Amino acid sequence: MLPLILLAALLGPGLGLTLGDAITGLRSPSLWSLDATASRVTLAISLLATVVSVFAGWMHERLTHAQAQAEAARRAQAESQLRLLQSQLEPHMLFNTLANLRVLIGLDATRAQAMLDRLIAYLRATLQASRAVEHPLAAEFERIADYLALMQVRMGPRLAVSLDLPAELRALPVPPLILQPLVENSIQHGLEPQVEGGRLTLSAALQSGRLRLTVRDDGIGLGAGGRLPHSTGFGLEQVRSRLHTLYGSAASLALSELPGERGTLAVIELPLPSPESTLTPSSTAP
Amino acid sequence: MTSTRALIAEDEPLLAAALAADLDALWPGLQLVASVGDGLSAIERALALKPDVCFLDIRMPGCSGLEVAQALAEDWPADAPFPLLVFVTAYDQFALQAFEAQAVDYVVKPPERARLQACVARLQARLAERGAGSGLQGTLDQLRALLSGPLPAGSGALAQQSAPGAPPPRLNVIQAQVGSTVHFVPVDEVIYFEAADKYLRVVTAHKEHLIRLSLKDLLPQLDGTRFWQIHRGTVVQARCIASARRDDSGKVFIQLHGRPETLTASRLYAHLFKGM
Numbered sequence: 001m002l003p004l005i006l007l008a009a010l011l012g013p014g015l016g017l018t019l020g021d022a023i024t025g026l027r028s029p030s031l032w033s034l035d036a037t038a039s040r041v042t043l044a045i046s047l048l049a050t051v052v053s054v055f056a057g058w059m060h061e062r063l064t065h066a067q068a069q070a071e072a073a074r075r076a077q078a079e080s081q082l083r084l085l086q087s088q089l090e091p092h093m094l095f096n097t098l099a100n101l102r103v104l105i106g107l108d109a110t111r112a113q114a115m116l117d118r119l120i121a122y123l124r125a126t127l128q129a130s131r132a133v134e135h136p137l138a139a140e141f142e143r144i145a146d147y148l149a150l151m152q153v154r155m156g157p158r159l160a161v162s163l164d165l166p167a168e169l170r171a172l173p174v175p176p177l178i179l180q181p182l183v184e185n186s187i188q189h190g191l192e193p194q195v196e197g198g199r200l201t202l203s204a205a206l207q208s209g210r211l212r213l214t215v216r217d218d219g220i221g222l223g224a225g226g227r228l229p230h231s232t233g234f235g236l237e238q239v240r241s242r243l244h245t246l247y248g249s250a251a252s253l254a255l256s257e258l259p260g261e262r263g264t265l266a267v268i269e270l271p272l273p274s275p276e277s278t279l280t281p282s283s284t285a286p
Numbered sequence: 287m288t289s290t291r292a293l294i295a296e297d298e299p300l301l302a303a304a305l306a307a308d309l310d311a312l313w314p315g316l317q318l319v320a321s322v323g324d325g326l327s328a329i330e331r332a333l334a335l336k337p338d339v340c341f342l343d344i345r346m347p348g349c350s351g352l353e354v355a356q357a358l359a360e361d362w363p364a365d366a367p368f369p370l371l372v373f374v375t376a377y378d379q380f381a382l383q384a385f386e387a388q389a390v391d392y393v394v395k396p397p398e399r400a401r402l403q404a405c406v407a408r409l410q411a412r413l414a415e416r417g418a419g420s421g422l423q424g425t426l427d428q429l430r431a432l433l434s435g436p437l438p439a440g441s442g443a444l445a446q447q448s449a450p451g452a453p454p455p456r457l458n459v460i461q462a463q464v465g466s467t468v469h470f471v472p473v474d475e476v477i478y479f480e481a482a483d484k485y486l487r488v489v490t491a492h493k494e495h496l497i498r499l500s501l502k503d504l505l506p507q508l509d510g511t512r513f514w515q516i517h518r519g520t521v522v523q524a525r526c527i528a529s530a531r532r533d534d535s536g537k538v539f540i541q542l543h544g545r546p547e548t549l550t551a552s553r554l555y556a557h558l559f560k561g562m
Contacts, residue, residue: 092345095376096298099396103304156299158323158347192297195324211293 006031008285016046081131090124097150104153116152129176133246134198137204137211138170142177144202154212154257157196159187169204172211173273174241181235182215182266190219190264198263211270218263222255247271290413293337294321295328295354296374297346299442301395305341305374308397312406330509336366339409344375351375352432353533359422359429360552364535368422370409370501370529426553433554457507460488469495477545479504481519491544514558516540516551530559 097119124145133275141163148161175267183200191198198218205212243251248282250271258265292309296302302321302558309316316339320331325348328334332340332354349357351373362368374375375445376446429543460471471488480487481501501519508521515521517537530551538551538559551559 091377096395099376100298100300102396103300106304107300131488153300154298158297192345193347195326197347 025237089123090281093150093184096154100144100154103168111153115150116145116150125177129180132176133179134173134177137165137171137172137174140174140176140179141165143177143200143203144183147180148200155187155197159191160197160199162199162201162203164201164203169206174211174213174270175246178239178242178268179213180216181239182268186215186217186219186233186266188266190217190221192219194220206272207269210271211272213253213268213270215266216258216263218261221257221262222264243268289315289317290339290410291317291319291335292334292341293332293369294341295325295346295351296321296341297323297342298343299323301343304396308402309451310404312399312403313410323347325351325354326562328354329361332358333361336363337369338367338413339372340369340449341372341374344373345514353518355425355429356433356554359426359554360518362422363417365511367416368425369410371425372405372409377389420551425426425476427459429554430557454506456509460495460497462488462497464495471495474523476523477542478549480514485497486511489545500526514555514559516549516555518552518554520551522549529538532556532559 026203097115099111101115101119122143125146127138131143145161145163148159148163152159152161172189179202183202186200191200200215200217203214205214222248236253240253247270252269254267254269256265256267292306294302296305302323305521306318309318314329317339319335322328322331326345327348327349328340328342328346329349340354342354344351346354355373358369358371374395374397374442375392376395391405391408393401397405403448460473460476462469462471463525471490471493475490476488477491478489479501482496483497484500485496486499486501486504488497497525501515501521505521507550512524513521514524521544522540523539526543526545528543530541531539533539534546536556538554538556540549541557542549
């Protein structure tokens with residue numbers, strides 16, 4: 001860009017004078033005869049004008065480009081929010097839950113109401129999660145508990161659940177429903193396909209100055225059917241990209257099989273926030 | 287008239303109970319002989335009790351409703367009438383499309399009374415017109431169409447509704463681990479693959495290996511013109527087949543080049559062995 005501006009500034013005035021002389025029939029003094037004061041003034045003014053107009057054009061182009069980029073970023077963000085929403089409102093889960101609810105209404109209205117409350121809390125959190133950046137870990141555990149309670153109505157005694165959240169970690173901020181895809185994978189690909197079902201354990205701990213969130217199950221594991229590359233790919237990819245956007249390389253997600261045991265282990269590690277940004281768990285209680 | 291006997295295979299206990307209650311109200315003569323929560327029990331109980339109607343959930347632990355149907359079609363004794371099958375599903379777009387195209391009975395969870403009523407009426411009409419042994423041929427045709435259509439047989443595959451269409455790469459060599467050694471077996475040397483519980487037997491002329499892979503996941507990686515599925519648990523390399531002999535029940539017995547044992551092709555795949 002810069003060489004073009006210089007070239008235009010150098011050639012512009014000379015060409016302009018030549019063109020003007022040709023039209024008017026006058027003869028202006030050459031710009032290059034530096035002893036003529038008038039020439040120097042003309043040269044300075046036209047140089048300035050050239051630089052200003054070229055610069056204005058360049059700025060305009062930059063601005064248009066930046067606007068297009070911002071527009072593309074907005075679109076990408078909207079798209080990823082939509083994808084997040086779609087993945088969390090998995091139709092099979094939703095319709096099966098509603099089918100169960102329909103039955104419960106006839107059998108046990110009180111239980112049906114409790115199930116509906118869980119579903120409402122889960123749907124509300126899902127819709128909000130695509131907007132809020134962070135919420136307290138206690139709220140994250142509550143929303144996952146809602147989802148698990150819904151799954152327990154569906155799976156009956158086949159699904160056992162343990163949640164372990166130490167009191168001192170309750171207020172730590174985490175991205176909303178970041179654990180959801182991992183819990184869903186554990187159930188969908190680990191426990192649901194297993195005839196006898198199994199246990200899902202969700203826990204949080206501090207380790208080496210980082211927050212370590214763990215989802216483990218004793219289901220059929222990753223190797224069974226070799227279905228990892230297809231079925232769990234999308235949820236995991238989404239968790240990874242969210243973590244990357246928020247924390248760069250400071251956060252990580254690892255998925256592994258438990259050596260010598262059945263099942264799958266998913267671990268998210270997050271950097272701890274600076275002390276003043278800690279949220280109060282009471283602010284998001286349902 | 288003897289009462290009609292039904293089996294329900296549904297892994298969600300509430301939904302199973304509700305379907306049983308709805309059927310009880312809509313079909314007074316129906317006797318529920320078994321209600322099971324997984325695919326393997328469904329196969330076992332259905333073969334033992336020989337119900338007239340089976341309601342099969344598509345997504346179940348163990349194996350899917352479609353796999354149950356396949357197993358029943360393969361192993362059903364020739365002297366009993368094949369049961370009428372109704373698939374039940376909450377939300378499986380591909381499944382619904384396939385069923386509509388193939389006109390297999392299906393209902394969507396939760397079944398509305400009117401829809402279930404229509405299903406019951408259709409089942410009653412089909413039961414009234416069928417004689418012993420009939421029904422199986424129609425079911426075989428439908429299952430063949432379903433299994434070869436856009437709908438993969440496994441429940442896992444059903445779950446991946448938006449799986450991209452790119453086929454997995456062809457397998458050239460089987461890597462079979464024994465202890466700390468991995469044996470490399472060229473796919474071309476494999477005479478047949480046979481499912482054995484959670485493993486797959488890989489049989490060559492002189493050796494056999496066990497690998498931890500399901501037949502369902504292996505199949506897309508094989509060249510279908512060279513490797514033929516002949517049973518839900520068996521895939522054989524076509525050039526290794528010496529001869530095929532059909533018996534009265536519709537099964538086909540296969541002699542191999544290079545192996546002494548006889549393989550059995552099920553009714554579902556018997557049509558592959560016609561003379562030219």
